[in-house]
Amino acid sequence: MKAQLEAARQAAGEAIGVFYDPRQDAAHAANLQRSHRLREEMASLMQRAEAWGGAASGADRNDRSKAETEPEE
Secondary structure (H helix, E strand, O other): OHHHHHHHHHHHOOOHHHHOOOOOOHHHHHHHHHHHHHHHHHHHHHHHHHHHHHHHHHHHHHHHHHHHHOOOO
16 A cells, blocks of 8 residues: 555655645545554554463463472372
């Protein structure tokens, strides 16, 4: 998305501030909003994955420590 927008900006020969100003072009504004929304969603998913991975890792450590302290039969 970013590469497409930048290619369109260069083809139009417009300055960055003008091209990326959402008040100038409704189509580009929609693309910019979508890009920001997707970036935020990706960051949120990465945070959730890190938390899930950390919890799983903590559970694994807990399971291993319990196994080490339990006597064998």
